[in-house]
Amino acid sequence: MVGSGKAPDEKWRDERRARDRRGRRAEWLAALALRLHGYRILAKREKSPLGEIDLIAVRGHRVAFVEVKQRATLEAAEAAITPAQRARIRRAASLWLSRNPAFQAHDLGFDIVFLVGWRWPQHLENAL
Template sequence: MHKDRRIKRKKAERLGRLGEIVSLWWLRFHGWHIIKHGRRVRTPSGEIDIIARRGRCLNFIEVKTRRSKDDLDQAIDHNRLKRVVAAARFLAPRLMRPDDEITIDVILWRPWHWPKHLHNVWHENTFY
C-alpha cells in the first residue's frame, strides 16, 4: 500500500513541477522577469513557487496544478494563501526596490489548457 502512495505522490510532484515550468514560460511570454533564484524559494514560514517582476510590481506567485477542473477549483484557499503571504513578508524586504508594489498571485493550470493567472488575490490594509 505504501508503494502505491509513493508512486502517486511522485506523479503529483512531477505534474506540479511541470505546472511551474508552464507558468514560468507563461509569465515570461506576458512580459514578466523571473528574478534570480525566484523558483521554489523556501523560507522559515513557507515556500514561494515563483517570484517575478514587471516594472514596479514585485509578484509572489503560488502555482496550483491539477488534472481536473473541479480539483483545480478547490486547489487554493485562505490557509494556503496565508503561508504564501508569510513567506512573501519574509522575502519582500530583501527584494523590494523603492516604490515597488507587491502582489500575491495564483496561477492555476491543468494539462492541455492555458494557465489561468489570478492577479492580486490577497488584500490587506498593509502588507507588512
C-alpha cells in the same frame, strides 16, 4: 488475489514522485506563460520557515508572488486555495522581501496561475 507486486509504502512513494513531477511541470508552464507576458522570474519554489512560494516574478515596478494550481477543473483549482494557504504565502512573501531589500519599494501582487486540462495557463493578478 493479483496485485501490483509493490508494497504500500513503495506505491505511496511512486504516487508522491508522480505528483512532484506534475507540480514541477505546472510551475514550468506557469513560468513560461509569465515570461511571455513580460515577467522575469526571480525565484522558483522559494522555501522559508514560514512557507513556500511557487514563483516570484517581477515586471516593471511590480513583484508578483505566484501560487500555481493544476487541477482537472477550474472549480477544483479555485477550491484548492485555502485561507490558511493565502496567509502562509503572505508571511513567506514578507520574509522574502525583508531578505531582498532591493524589491521593498516595488508594488506587490499576490497572483494565481491556474492550469486546467490542456488549456493555456490562466494568470489572475491580485487574486490571493
